[in-house]
Amino acid sequence: MKNHSKKYKQGAASFYIVAFSTLILIVIAMSFASIIISEVTRSSNDDLAQSAYDSALAGIEDAKLAYYNYQRCVDRYEPEGTPSNGDSNITCSEIKYIMENGWNDEVNGCNMVAEILGRTVTEDGVLIQETSTGNDAMQQYYTCVKMQTSLNDIRTTLSSSNPTRVMQANLGDATESLKTIKVSWSSTSNDTKFNFSNFNGNKVSFRTTDSAGVANPPTISVGFIQTGGSFYLDDFNKVDTSKHDDYGNTIYKTNRGAVYLVPTDKVNYANNSNTPDNYIGSCKDPSNKNQPCSNSNYINWITAEQITKSNDHTVKNLPYAVFCPKDPDSDFACSATFQVPQPYGDEGRNEESFMIVLSIPYGQPSTDIAVEFCSDIDGCTTRIAPDGTSTADDIIETKAQIRIDSTGKANDLYRRIEARIETNDIYFPYPQYALELLGGTNSGNLLRKNFGVACEYDFDPTCSE
Numbered sequence: 001m002k003n004h005s006k007k008y009k010q011g012a013a014s015f016y017i018v019a020f021s022t023l024i025l026i027v028i029a030m031s032f033a034s035i036i037i038s039e040v041t042r043s044s045n046d047d048l049a050q051s052a053y054d055s056a057l058a059g060i061e062d063a064k065l066a067y068y069n070y071q072r073c074v075d076r077y078e079p080e081g082t083p084s085n086g087d088s089n090i091t092c093s094e095i096k097y098i099m100e101n102g103w104n105d106e107v108n109g110c111n112m113v114a115e116i117l118g119r120t121v122t123e124d125g126v127l128i129q130e131t132s133t134g135n136d137a138m139q140q141y142y143t144c145v146k147m148q149t150s151l152n153d154i155r156t157t158l159s160s161s162n163p164t165r166v167m168q169a170n171l172g173d174a175t176e177s178l179k180t181i182k183v184s185w186s187s188t189s190n191d192t193k194f195n196f197s198n199f200n201g202n203k204v205s206f207r208t209t210d211s212a213g214v215a216n217p218p219t220i221s222v223g224f225i226q227t228g229g230s231f232y233l234d235d236f237n238k239v240d241t242s243k244h245d246d247y248g249n250t251i252y253k254t255n256r257g258a259v260y261l262v263p264t265d266k267v268n269y270a271n272n273s274n275t276p277d278n279y280i281g282s283c284k285d286p287s288n289k290n291q292p293c294s295n296s297n298y299i300n301w302i303t304a305e306q307i308t309k310s311n312d313h314t315v316k317n318l319p320y321a322v323f324c325p326k327d328p329d330s331d332f333a334c335s336a337t338f339q340v341p342q343p344y345g346d347e348g349r350n351e352e353s354f355m356i357v358l359s360i361p362y363g364q365p366s367t368d369i370a371v372e373f374c375s376d377i378d379g380c381t382t383r384i385a386p387d388g389t390s391t392a393d394d395i396i397e398t399k400a401q402i403r404i405d406s407t408g409k410a411n412d413l414y415r416r417i418e419a420r421i422e423t424n425d426i427y428f429p430y431p432q433y434a435l436e437l438l439g440g441t442n443s444g445n446l447l448r449k450n451f452g453v454a455c456e457y458d459f460d461p462t463c464s465e
Contacts (some may be wrong), residue, residue: 039465045413051140052415055408059113059126059142062421063404066116067147067421070099090116103148110144125409141409148403152282152372152395155420156358159366160219164359169375170400170423175351177410178340178396181224182372183358184260185332187216189365209353217324218367221356224257224340228347231255235344239308250305252341257307258357260301261318264335265326332370337380375399399423 073092095116119126125143146176156165227235240253310317324334343349343447349419360367373381373396380395400423407416411442 048413052409059145059406115146150397177375184332185337217263228343252304252308300336304339
């Protein structure tokens with residue numbers, strides 16, 4: 001009996017060992033199976049997401065073609081019933097109506113591109129492609145593509161490969177009523193820290209990248225080029241401050257100007273008695289100088305006098321400090337508004353030659369910029385009428401870009417894309433640098449030239465050469 005009991009106990013121990021080992025193996029096998037299933041599911045979702053994204057891109061491409069048909073109708077000034085000669089039998093008058101009203105049409109707006117191009121629309125949208133591999137099937141559609149032709153701003157992105165951008169402001173008849181321009185910018189580059197270009201004391205100057213690193217928000221340069229109805233080339237180097245309006249205010253005239261804007265998060269400089277001349281920030285309530293400025297009552301404002309001064313080689317021009325509040329609800333980190341001087345001469349502004357020049361002097365980081373054009377003189381916010389009353393926003397619409405909102409679908413997964421398409425020539429020739437040396441040991445990269453400067457701020461301002 002004792003031997004039998006001992007063997008029984010040994011058999012029970014073996015049973016428990018086998019049971020626990022089997023359980024552990026089952027858990028491990030299920031874990032591996034779960035990981036495999038998860039990876040397969042994620043791979044499938046990635047494929048669907050990419051396919052939905054591709055479908056949305058297909059909607060963008062169709063929107064470009066639809067806009068081409070619209071532009072062809074506009075340029076030809078064709079009669080109301082003339083066929084568009086595009087991809088459908090739709091007339092030019094119908095295309096114009098769809099393009100100019102489709103964005104606000106909540107019912108039929110999603111099909112505006114399909115209607116212009118004559119695409120077949122199903123309950124899922126416009127079919128792009130249908131594929132089948134074994135038991136798996138995928139259907140790709142773009143479900144909603146809308147275009148907006150009149151926008152309140154122009155947007156662009158500057159980077160190390162494209163640090164300068166010249167944009168023609170296609171303002172049409174509103175060019176003459178242009179008073180102010182608002183520029184907003186920010187950067188979400190992953191290789192930079194959210195580090196402001198702060199300055200010490202009363203000195204506002206360019207920062208050195210080798211010691212301080214890349215600033216975010218970055219320093220930017222904003223300029224403009226304009227002419228009157230007629231001009232001479234040397235007019236671009238001239239300024240005129242000799243005339244005054246009916247209230248005795250100086251009328252500033254110049255055909256070009258450019259300012260450098262250095263971001264800072266130090267707001268209280270606006271109330272400092274030692275505020276430097278090149279600090280443009282100020283409280284909106286000038287009578288309340290004893291109270292510090294807050295984010296809500298603060299504005300970065302560049303006057304027409306300061307802009308005109310930037311084209312005057314007899315004075316010292318410095319970069320301007322711009323206060324940038326850390327506002328999570330804002331689309332951009334920084335913004336500044338400047339008055340636009342009148343063009344040099346006695347004629348009005350030429351709508352065909354007004355351009356904005358944007359650049360990032362350090363060539364980094366990648367920066368998103370938005371430009372708004374306004375006919376009010378109070379910072380692109382509200383216009384103050386002569387009787388002192390405040391009116392609604394007065395923002396000039398520009399047709400320099402079109403906005404496309406495209407949604408793509410792959411089976412039951414959706415992707416949405418928003419794009420800006422240029423309507424002007426984006427390859428307008430403009431030099432990025434006055435002088436560029438590529439470096440290296442090759443003697444061909446060396447510059448042997450003597451340079452001289454005259455008529456600058458520290459020389460006799462009466463000189464003519």
